[in-house]
Structure formats: structure tokens, C-alpha cells
Amino acid sequence: SQQGEEDPQALSIQEGENATMNCSYKTSINNLQWYRQNSGRGLVHLILIRSNEREKHSGRLRVTLDTSKKSSSLLITASRAADTASYFCATDATEDMRFGAGTRLTVKP
């Protein structure tokens, strides 16, 4: 069953703006991961944040995790048209990873 739920379902911004996507989950986790999927392709791993971490950075990506609220956010700064994709959060709680339905991000040039 689905574990993570992303919000919003779709987001449209102008190039250069920041994009923020949120993820909520239901049970305790070991770590939370964010993935990107270009249309019709497989998912690409972006970043992992462990349950004992609160914030993590990777290039233009910033991820936060609040285990008390069972939520995470992904911030993409200075967005580019090439960032247009679907972004999924995934929670690693037990033996496998569960993905949400994703946020569809469109960055307009």
C-alpha cells in the first residue's frame, strides 16, 4: 500500500523560481528518499535523508525531514526547464520501499 503522499499533485513555475514539494507518510521510517522521473522513463534517485537527520543539501536540492509530523519537503532552487519531471518521495520502513503518486513539476522557460 502507498506510504508517502506528495503535495501538490502538480506545480507550474517560471524558470528561476524555487519549487517546493511536500511529502507526508504514515509509519515510522528508517530513511526517506526523493526520486525524479522524466515522462515514460524509470526513476532516478536524488537524495536520501535518514530518520535522525533534519536537513540535507545536494546541489540545488534541499530536503527537510520532520519525523514528529511525519513529513518531508523537497526544495529545488533556481529551477530550470530541464527540471520538468515528476518527483516522488519514498519511505524505507521495513523490507521494501513505498512510493507516493508524485508531484508533477513544470518549469516554464
Add this chain to the structure above:
Amino acid sequence: EADIYQTPRYLVIGTGKKITLECSQTMGHDKMYWYQQDPGMELHLIHYSYGVNSTEKGDLSSESTVSRIRTEHFPLTLESARPSHTSQYLCASSDPLQAVDGYTFGSGTRLTVV
């Protein structure tokens, strides 16, 4: 470059046919997974494997089977294809000792059952 390969990339097949979707990885990962994903929707776990001779059922496993005879190979078989099987099938692998690397996904097989 993807180190996990899925074939075929696209497949159109008639109802009732038996089909096998291939997945191979060159990374030596012990864990492998099959997910089903409809366009714009969440991923549903079908099967997974901890290693050779290990197979486990996910949420949508009842109409398919998998095998893991070799570490690098994890094929998915639909014994009798139905239109409801029309979807994208994604294979993934991971190294449990390198959790920070996450899952590596193949490019997927888009299946259409007519």
C-alpha cells in the same frame, strides 16, 4: 548510464498470451524489485527478491510470477495477459549495504494488452 536493463522497451500483445518481461543488472545488487505504474500514478510493488532463490510477493503479485536463479537476472512472467495488465513495469535493484545510493531503476517496459 543505466546499469539495469529492461527488455522489451515496448510490447503489444493479445489477451491470454503468456509474456515474460526481462530485467538484468550489472551492479551485483542483492535486492531486486518489480513495480507497476500507470501514467501519472503511484508505483505499486509487485514482487521483490533478497537474492538468489529468494522471491517475495508485493501488493499486486497474484497474477504474475518471478524467479531469481542468478543475481543479475529477475524476470517477471504474466501467465495470461489481460487488458487490465496494460501499464508500465519498472524493475529496480539496490544494495542494502549502500542505502544512501537508493534504488537504481531500469527504463521500464510499457505493456499494452489488446
